[in-house]
Amino acid sequence: MVSFAPELIFKIGQFPITNTLLNTLFVDATLIGGAFYISRNLQLVPKGKLQNITESVIETFYTLLVSVAENRAIKIFPYFMSFFLFILFANWSGLIPGIGTIGFWEHDKLIPFFRGTTSDLNTTLGLSLVSVVATHIMSINTIGIKDYLSRYFSLNPINLFVGILEIISEITKIISLSFRLFGNIFAGEVVLITVSSIFAFLVPLPFLLLEIIVGLVQALVFSMLTMVFMAILTIPHHAEKR
Amino acid sequence: MDIINNFGLDPFLLGTQVVNFLVILFVLKKFLYKPILELLKKRENTIKEGLAQAEAASIRLEKVIEDEKRILRGAQEQAKKIIESAKNEALEVSRQIREDSKKQTEKMISDAQDQIARESHETERRLSVYVSKIATSLLEKALSEFFSEKEQKEVLTKALKIVKKTN
Numbered sequence: 001m002v003s004f005a006p007e008l009i010f011k012i013g014q015f016p017i018t019n020t021l022l023n024t025l026f027v028d029a030t031l032i033g034g035a036f037y038i039s040r041n042l043q044l045v046p047k048g049k050l051q052n053i054t055e056s057v058i059e060t061f062y063t064l065l066v067s068v069a070e071n072r073a074i075k076i077f078p079y080f081m082s083f084f085l086f087i088l089f090a091n092w093s094g095l096i097p098g099i100g101t102i103g104f105w106e107h108d109k110l111i112p113f114f115r116g117t118t119s120d121l122n123t124t125l126g127l128s129l130v131s132v133v134a135t136h137i138m139s140i141n142t143i144g145i146k147d148y149l150s151r152y153f154s155l156n157p158i159n160l161f162v163g164i165l166e167i168i169s170e171i172t173k174i175i176s177l178s179f180r181l182f183g184n185i186f187a188g189e190v191v192l193i194t195v196s197s198i199f200a201f202l203v204p205l206p207f208l209l210l211e212i213i214v215g216l217v218q219a220l221v222f223s224m225l226t227m228v229f230m231a232i233l234t235i236p237h238h239a240e241k242r
Numbered sequence: 243m244d245i246i247n248n249f250g251l252d253p254f255l256l257g258t259q260v261v262n263f264l265v266i267l268f269v270l271k272k273f274l275y276k277p278i279l280e281l282l283k284k285r286e287n288t289i290k291e292g293l294a295q296a297e298a299a300s301i302r303l304e305k306v307i308e309d310e311k312r313i314l315r316g317a318q319e320q321a322k323k324i325i326e327s328a329k330n331e332a333l334e335v336s337r338q339i340r341e342d343s344k345k346q347t348e349k350m351i352s353d354a355q356d357q358i359a360r361e362s363h364e365t366e367r368r369l370s371v372y373v374s375k376i377a378t379s380l381l382e383k384a385l386s387e388f389f390s391e392k393e394q395k396e397v398l399t400k401a402l403k404i405v406k407k408t409n
Contacts, residue, residue: 005250015254024262031266035274042281044288058278077279078271086266117259121249126259130267 020120069231084223090117091215118185128177139233
């Protein structure tokens with residue numbers, strides 16, 4: 001049975017190195033290597049497919065963001081795109097055939113060296129924290145501290161109550177973002193392991209395809225929600241009321 | 243606490259994931275989004291400039307074609323005028339040449355006629371002198387048999403006078 005917690009591979013001093021952390025490093029290497037490779041080979045008239053694909057993805061997301069956030073798009077875009085790319089690669093890295101079968105045996109249990117990093121709550125919670133904290137910092141920088149605080153605190157009792165609800169909703173954002181992503185990817189892993197242990201060939205394929213789609217959809221959901229939260233919180237409170 | 247332990251929440255892992263994502267965010271922003279967005283902007287500007295230049299070139303081309311047609315029309319009209327004027331000039335020159343040649347021919351004919359008249363008059367004169375000489379010689383020979391020398395001279399002188407008168 002797959003455990004919720006990531007498996008410990010080794011320790012450096014007091015710090016645990018888990019299989020999801022190793023997977024994170026693999027995703028990092030892929031993204032950073034890809035970014036360097038693409039940026040070094042950029043041409044005004046693209047010749048390779050890689051530049052074309054990257055450009056079309058970035059342009060599509062940027063155009064979508066501009067339609068939602070207008071002039072704040074340039075500030076929001078790095079978060080929106082980075083969340084999407086990181087989560088997408090993290091989700092799909094856990095689906096690489098054989099990745100969960102390479103490991104070592106411990107107490108008659110196989111401990112894989114790599115496990116999808118988004119199936120670890122530490123990762124999804126970390127991403128949610130970055131998303132929510134960055135949203136609030138951006139909100140303060142864009143609309144000012146006074147306008148920002150007026151969203152949550154007011155002398156009007158009704159508005160004060162709404163503000164308290166807003167604070168609660170901000171906390172629930174962290175929980176909902178992290179648990180949605182974690183739940184979907186972890187559940188997918190469990191399904192794949194279960195189906196693969198019953199049927200070795202062919203039958204797991206539709207589930208694998210489904211998980212590829214789930215990985216894409218979850219990356220889109222997380223990044224889109226972050227984009228929407230950022231777009232909403234960077235509009236001045238009084239303008240939003242109008 | 244049990245729930246936290248079950249999910250494997252660890253402050254170190256959580257912090258590592260946060261730092262890791264911030265690093266990824268920084269690297270991707272600096273080395274991927276920024277260059278690509280700048281490139282897209284640059285390409286957009288290049289395309290816009292290209293389209294504007296093409297538009298300007300098209301307008302200029304139309305103007306040049308218009309000018310060319312106008313110049314060509316002017317040149318054709320001028321050429322027509324030049325041809326017409328050259329034609330008139332050639333006709334004038336040819337008429338002048340014809341007149342000159344006619345005058346010259348008439349002069350040549352007149353000169354030739356004068357010369358012929360002069361030459362025929364000279365010939366007649368010479369012939370007369372020659373005939374006189376022959377007549378004198380014949381007369382001398384004929385008279386020498388019938389007259390003395392003195393009479394001969396008188397007859398001869400009279401005869402010559404008559405001949406001269408007749409001439």
